[in-house]
Amino acid sequence: MEKTNRWFWVGSRPEVQDALTAALGSGPTDASVADAADGDMVVVDPQADAAVMAAMPHGHAFSGVRALKLRRGVAVYVLVDSDDAIGVQLTRFTLADGVLTWNVEKQELCTDELRIGAMSHRRPSVDGLLARLQGEAGAHGQENSLQRLMRFEREDSLLTKLQDAETGLFDGHYATLKLDEEWKRSRRFHQPLSLLLLDIGFQGEMSDLERRSGLAEAAGVFLNECRDIDVLARFSESVFLFLLPGTGVEGAQVLANRIVGSLKERLQGQVAANPFGGLSTVPSAEITGRKSFVAVAEACLTKAKEAGAGVVCSSWQ
Numbered sequence: 001m002e003k004t005n006r007w008f009w010v011g012s013r014p015e016v017q018d019a020l021t022a023a024l025g026s027g028p029t030d031a032s033v034a035d036a037a038d039g040d041m042v043v044v045d046p047q048a049d050a051a052v053m054a055a056m057p058h059g060h061a062f063s064g065v066r067a068l069k070l071r072r073g074v075a076v077y078v079l080v081d082s083d084d085a086i087g088v089q090l091t092r093f094t095l096a097d098g099v100l101t102w103n104v105e106k107q108e109l110c111t112d113e114l115r116i117g118a119m120s121h122r123r124p125s126v127d128g129l130l131a132r133l134q135g136e137a138g139a140h141g142q143e144n145s146l147q148r149l150m151r152f153e154r155e156d157s158l159l160t161k162l163q164d165a166e167t168g169l170f171d172g173h174y175a176t177l178k179l180d181e182e183w184k185r186s187r188r189f190h191q192p193l194s195l196l197l198l199d200i201g202f203q204g205e206m207s208d209l210e211r212r213s214g215l216a217e218a219a220g221v222f223l224n225e226c227r228d229i230d231v232l233a234r235f236s237e238s239v240f241l242f243l244l245p246g247t248g249v250e251g252a253q254v255l256a257n258r259i260v261g262s263l264k265e266r267l268q269g270q271v272a273a274n275p276f277g278g279l280s281t282v283p284s285a286e287i288t289g290r291k292s293f294v295a296v297a298e299a300c301l302t303k304a305k306e307a308g309a310g311v312v313c314s315s316w317q
Contacts, residue, residue, distance in 0.1 A: 008033045010061075011045030012052045016079060016102055019109035038073030043100065045079040046087065065094040077114060164234040166212055167219040175233035175241045182231065182243050183290045186282060194252035194281040196242040197235065197297045198259065199305065203272035214271040221262045225255065239301070249281040276304040 009017055009028035020043060021027045028043075033055050036042050046061035056064030061078070068076045075097045080087035082103045091099050098113030162174040170178075179195075186193035200218050202211065222232050222240065231243035242259075244252050256277050263275045278300030280293055287293050 005039050006031075007041040007043060008036055009043055010048055010052060010056055010064075011043070011079065012049040013045060013047070015107060016045060016109065019102075019107075020100075023109060023111050023114070033068075036068065036071065036074050038071075040073075041075040041077065042068055043077045043079060047079075047081075062090050062094050065091075065096050069095050082110075166215050167234055169219055169222070169240070170231070170233040172233060172235050172241075175231065175235060175243075178231045178233070178243055179241075179290060179294070182245055183282075183293065185245070190283075191246050192248040192281060192283065194242075194244040194247045194249065194279060195293060195297045196244065196252060196256050196259075196277055196279050197301045198240050198242065198256070198275060198277035199301060200238045200240070200263065200267075201274035201276055201305075202238055203274055206271055210271050214267055214273060217266050217270065218263060221259060221266050225259050225262060247281075249279070252279055252281055276308075277301060278304055 006029045007020075007024055007026075008031070009020065010033055011017060017028065033042055034057075044056065044061050044065055048061070053059060053061060053064075057067035058064050065076050065078060068074055077098050077100050078087070078091040078094070078096045079100045079102055080091060082101050088099055100114060101110040101112075102108075103110070162170050164171045182193055185191070200214065202214060206214070218240070222242070226232055226242065226244075229245055231241075231245075233241045235241040242255075244255065247255070256279055260275045260277065263273065267273045278297045280287065280297035280300060282293060284296075287296055
């Protein structure tokens with residue numbers, strides 16, 4: 001190890017001091033630990049005699065370490081016997097720069113956490129570290145960190161890839177993943193889960209602008225009416241899927257009717273729409289798997305369409 005500028009020893013075990021002197025290349029300073037300043041290092045042995053420990057701030061090892069760490073540029077290490085697990089935890093809590101482990105049986109000092117060389121506890125700046133990493137990557141013909149960040153910036157994020165471009169809601173692929181996830185969670189924790197398939201029911205001919213405007217208005221209704229834990233996704237051209245965790249048939253029915261009502265109110269005068277939906281809820285004796293869970297909702301949706309606008313069915317029979 002290279003020599004340090006100056007180091008302080010707060011301890012009373014001579015064998016440990018000798019080991020530290022050998023490791024650091026010089027003996028401890030005779031100055032008081034109260035004089036420790038930028039560029040200095042302090043090694044504290046919590047087992048030091050009371051007279052020695054009195055030199056520490058507050059006269060206590062660990063509270064003294066916390067106080068020393070408030071001084072800019074002072075590196076503080078705590079000596080812990082190899083069989084003292086609590087001492088290691090306390091050291092981490094005090095935010096010391098590291099732990100120096102002393103093996104009493106072998107009379108050996110482990111300095112793995114000691115940063116060597118002229119108080120090199122000062123860590124390099126982020127810019128310096130980035131420059132070094134980029135240089136090393138470039139030397140090996142690899143993509144450096146900045147290039148990688150720029151590439152990620154240019155590429156579409158996973159979130160963007162799972163979004164429906166016209167509504168900003170998630171698409172059917174995401175809905176399939178979440179359906180599997182919420183189905184398993186419902187079964188595991190014995191909680192109700194409802195699935196609503198809702199068709200906006202656009203009527204007659206309309207321009208692309210009108211269709212897009214209607215979809216945007218519908219998405220606004222859905223986001224406004226649903227909770228954060230609900231899953232919303234565009235399932236097909238005009239059908240939207242709602243997964244409602246922890247929601248039984250009555251709560252889902254109330255939400256579905258509220259969404260249909262809000263849609264009619266929001267779209268009135270803009271586009272002709274006749275919204276309707278199909279609802280499926282578990283637990284149910286009729287539903288034994290995810291496929292039947294979706295099949296019941298689709299059957300309800302068909303029945304609602306045949307019965308007329310604004311009808312939300314909770315049974316496919």
